[in-house]
Amino acid sequence: MSALPRRIIKETQRLMAEPVPGISAVPDESNARYFHVIVTGPEDSPFEGGLFKLELFLPEDYPMSAPKVRFITKIYHPNIDKLGRICLDILKDKWSPALQIRTVLLSIQALLSAPNPDDPLANDVAELWKINESEAIRNAKEWTRKYAMEN
Amino acid sequence: MDGCAEDSADSEGDYSEDDFDSYYHPGGDYIDTEDGQTSADSADPELFPVECLTIEQVENLLNEAVNAVCHSLNTSPSLAKLFLLIHSWDVQKVISGYKADVSSFLATSRVITAGCNCALAQPSLLHNHLAPAAADTVNEDSFVCPVCTCAAPGKSALSLKCQHVFCVDCWTAYVQVKISEGLSTDITCMAQNCDLLVHEEVALQLPISNYHKLQYQHFSFHNYVMSHPQLRYCVGPNCSLVFKAPEALAKRVVCRQCTSVFCFKCGNSYHAPTDCGTIKNWLTKCADDSETANYFSAHTKDCPNCNICIEKNGGCNHMQCYKCKHDFCWMCLGDWKGHGTEYYECSRYKENSETANESAKARAALRKYLHYYERWQNHAKSLKLEEKTLEKIKERINQKVMNGSGTWIDWQYLLDAAALLAKCRYTLQYTYPYAYYMNQESKNLFEYQQAQLEAEIENLSWKIERAETTDRGDLENQMYIAEKRRKTLLKDFFQT
Numbered sequence: 001m002s003a004l005p006r007r008i009i010k011e012t013q014r015l016m017a018e019p020v021p022g023i024s025a026v027p028d029e030s031n032a033r034y035f036h037v038i039v040t041g042p043e044d045s046p047f048e049g050g051l052f053k054l055e056l057f058l059p060e061d062y063p064m065s066a067p068k069v070r071f072i073t074k075i076y077h078p079n080i081d082k083l084g085r086i087c088l089d090i091l092k093d094k095w096s097p098a099l100q101i102r103t104v105l106l107s108i109q110a111l112l113s114a115p116n117p118d119d120p121l122a123n124d125v126a127e128l129w130k131i132n133e134s135e136a137i138r139n140a141k142e143w144t145r146k147y148a149m150e151n
Numbered sequence: 152m153d154g155c156a157e158d159s160a161d162s163e164g165d166y167s168e169d170d171f172d173s174y175y176h177p178g179g180d181y182i183d184t185e186d187g188q189t190s191a192d193s194a195d196p197e198l199f200p201v202e203c204l205t206i207e208q209v210e211n212l213l214n215e216a217v218n219a220v221c222h223s224l225n226t227s228p229s230l231a232k233l234f235l236l237i238h239s240w241d242v243q244k245v246i247s248g249y250k251a252d253v254s255s256f257l258a259t260s261r262v263i264t265a266g267c268n269c270a271l272a273q274p275s276l277l278h279n280h281l282a283p284a285a286a287d288t289v290n291e292d293s294f295v296c297p298v299c300t301c302a303a304p305g306k307s308a309l310s311l312k313c314q315h316v317f318c319v320d321c322w323t324a325y326v327q328v329k330i331s332e333g334l335s336t337d338i339t340c341m342a343q344n345c346d347l348l349v350h351e352e353v354a355l356q357l358p359i360s361n362y363h364k365l366q367y368q369h370f371s372f373h374n375y376v377m378s379h380p381q382l383r384y385c386v387g388p389n390c391s392l393v394f395k396a397p398e399a400l401a402k403r404v405v406c407r408q409c410t411s412v413f414c415f416k417c418g419n420s421y422h423a424p425t426d427c428g429t430i431k432n433w434l435t436k437c438a439d440d441s442e443t444a445n446y447f448s449a450h451t452k453d454c455p456n457c458n459i460c461i462e463k464n465g466g467c468n469h470m471q472c473y474k475c476k477h478d479f480c481w482m483c484l485g486d487w488k489g490h491g492t493e494y495y496e497c498s499r500y501k502e503n504s505e506t507a508n509e510s511a512k513a514r515a516a517l518r519k520y521l522h523y524y525e526r527w528q529n530h531a532k533s534l535k536l537e538e539k540t541l542e543k544i545k546e547r548i549n550q551k552v553m554n555g556s557g558t559w560i561d562w563q564y565l566l567d568a569a570a571l572l573a574k575c576r577y578t579l580q581y582t583y584p585y586a587y588y589m590n591q592e593s594k595n596l597f598e599y600q601q602a603q604l605e606a607e608i609e610n611l612s613w614k615i616e617r618a619e620t621t622d623r624g625d626l627e628n629q630m631y632i633a634e635k636r637r638k639t640l641l642k643d644f645f646q647t
Contacts, residue, residue: 010300063298064321064328096343097298097317097325 004032007063011101023105025056033058037069037105041148042113046140047075050148054084054108056101066095067104076136076143078117078126086111087121196641197423199402201415202395206372209382209393213375216242224249229352232375234260236336240379261339261348263312296321298341311349315342323357330354330363335370386418387411401427423578424645425585433584437524455484463536467612468529482526523587530580533612534573540616541569547619564623568615568630575608575633578641585644593644600640607633 012032015025022042028034037054041047053072059065069091071084079087090099090107120126129136204212213232219242220231234245237260249256258265295302296318310316317325321341326349329338338349354367376382380399385392387409394404394415401416403423413420417427425433454461456477461470468481478487548562582601589597611629614621 005299007298007300061324061328064325090343094344096345097321097341098315098343 005062008032008058015101020102020106022109025101025105033062035101039105039109039112041144042109045113046137047077047112047144047148050144052112052148056105058101063097063099066091066099067101069104069108074143074147076125076140077112078115078120078122078129078136079111081122085121087119196638196645197403199396199400199404199415201402201404203407204382204393204395206391206393209376210372212382212395213240213379216240220245227352229350230260230262232371233262233336233348233350236375236378237261240375240381261346262350264345264347298325309353311340311347311353313340313342313345313347315340315345317341319357323359326354326357327359327363330359330366330370333370335367336374383415383418385409385411386413421577422581422584424641425581425588426646429588430581430584433587436520437527452481452484455479455486463532467616468533468609469613482529520587523583527580527583530576530583534576534580537569537572537576537612537615541566541573544569544615544618564627565615565618568611568618568626571630571634572608572611572615575604575611575637578637579604579608582640597640597644600636600643604633604636604640607636 012027019025022040023037025035025037028036035056035058037056039052039054041050041052050073052075055070055072057068059068069086071080071086073084074082075084081087086108088107088111090096090104115129117126117129125136125139128139213235216235217228217231220226220234221228223242223246224231226234231245234249234256235242238244238248254263255265257263294308294316296308296316298317298321301318308316308318309322325341326338335354336348336351338354339345340347340349351367351371355364359367373384376384376393381395381397383394383396383399383404385394385404385406385408387406390406390409390411392406392408394406396402396404396415399416401414401422403412403421404415405412414422414427414430417431419427419430419434422430452461452463453459454472454475454477456479457472457475459472459474461472463470463481469478469487470481471478479485480487544565548559548565551557551562552559579601582597582604586594586597586601607629611626611633614626614629618626
């Protein structure tokens with residue numbers, strides 16, 4: 001792999017120096033393009049109190065191509081499927097090279113606060129979210145307790 | 152009618168309706184048997200003036216429109232293409248829209264940001280507004296490209312009309328990545344939520360690789376053709392021909408290069424008398440339900456007279472049991488005697504009124520679907536089997552010519568008959584989705600005509616399979632009747 005672009009170095013430095021509240025992103029020791037991410041569940045959301053692990057990878061074309069992000073911790077959310085893949089426009093066709101790791105992670109945190117069952121990735125979850133929101137929220141809380149609160 | 156827009160079911164190619172008519176009616180002024188009018192091709196419901204264009208011809212056609220816009224608006228070809236792409240290649244619409252309100256026109260064309268009524272919108276600046284920003288636009292000492300975070304002293308930077316400035320290296324890398332993703336005319340500004348378009352001139356002025364340049368031209372040409380309401384790519388795999396018609400109607404296009412037959416409007420297989428939406432529903436339904444249907448429709452049936460198992464080996468539905476010589480209909484298993492002379496009605500679905508509860512309704516719905524699906528499938532199979540019949544006919548003709556009984560030309564009528572049979576059966580196949588979805592209103596008339604067509608087609612098929620013992624005049628008469636029935640049905644029910 002070629003030398004790490006200045007852009008990635010700058011972003012990494014800033015993530016370390018001024019971390020985003022509720023989000024930690026640490027580059028892997030052996031691969032500076034691979035980040036270990038932990039997002040805390042936003043307040044007043046069914047994910048409150050949970051710590052969600054994610055992985056983030058900057059492809060060769062970054063920042064011309066979007067970073068690849070995936071939840072590792074299981075989560076009950078209409079826009080995140082059971083493999084942890086995320087349905088978020090800025091990770092796909094709405095990606096802009098002007099966006100950064102920081103903004104992507106903030107958007108993911110915002111997605112936890114505002115699930116969008118009309119643009120679902122996990123169909124069964126989205127379905128329940130629409131017909132019986134209180135039950136869906138109960139499930140999300142239970143999953144958060146079960147999978148995102150260990151230790 | 153254009154030769155290339157017609158059927159060419161036989162390998163000899165140039166069979167067309169005109170040939171057919173003039174061959175059988177050399178005077179051209181024969182009297183229509185049914186309404187006493189002179190048969191005029193202008194009333195042909197399938198007539199469709201479609202032109203077949205090569206890539207160069209398409210380029211010329213597009214360039215004409217581009218030049219007209221450039222000339223009238225004094226703008227660059229690149230912007231003219233962008234305007235035309237967005238406005239479906241309507242030159243008049245582009246020119247009048249531009250002249251009516253330049254700012255809003257440029258905004259809807261995604262050349263300037265909406266609400267920006269600055270001097271930038273003036274046409275005189277359109278030519279070079281996207282040239283790399285000069286040092287006076289970007290203060291080179293302090294400029295840091297927000298994408299690569301590198302200061303760019305001495306490097307050139309540029310922006311679209313939105314003034315989102317990035318360095319040329321980033322623009323180049325970005326455009327190359329987008330081209331690799333298959334984008335061309337739809338590449339937008341790099342800034343978030345900015346939808347201004349990087350049009351052709353800008354993209355190709357960047358130092359992108361030759362490979363990406365070629366890809367860009369390839370993709371953008373594709374987009375131009377796709378956005379042009381009068382142009383259609385041939386649907387055949389690896390076929391590069393383009394078809395042009397004055398209007399996007401649901402009519403038949405036959406590719407002279409790859410012999411694909413498709414509907415100009417929707418690109419599916421030609422589907423008269425059914426319309427584009429209906430055939431799409433039908434094909435989706437068949438893809439979903441055909442497993443069940445296949446389960447129900449076995450490939451063999453028992454002879455209704457002696458119960459011996461019979462496999463269908465020809466396209467004709469008039470079956471004759473090889474054991475007991477009983478003549479029966481493959482569709483309804485009834486005696487054929489009632490089919491040939493009297494009213495043919497096994498193409499007609501009889502609605503059953505005892506639909507008491509839900510499950511009975513579901514069963515009835517399935518029965519109804521299977522009725523039509525079976526017939527649709529059956530005619531598709533017959534078409535395949537009749538291809539084999541055609542092969543046999545060709546063999547027999549060769550033998551006959553070798554044995555000195557007649558010349559090759561003497562037996563041509565058999566090939567014409569086979570081609571006509573294929574054409575008629577194809578239309579008949581596509582009457583079944585039409586009938587499945589049609590409302591009760593004109594159903595009786597439709598089913599009557601469908602039954603008439605079906606009867607004549609089975610007659611024709613029977614006669615072709617037994618061509619040696621059939622009189623030529625008799626066969627030609629049958630061909631004429633079948634085609635007449637087909638045309639009548641299309642005239643009454645094929646709306647485009």
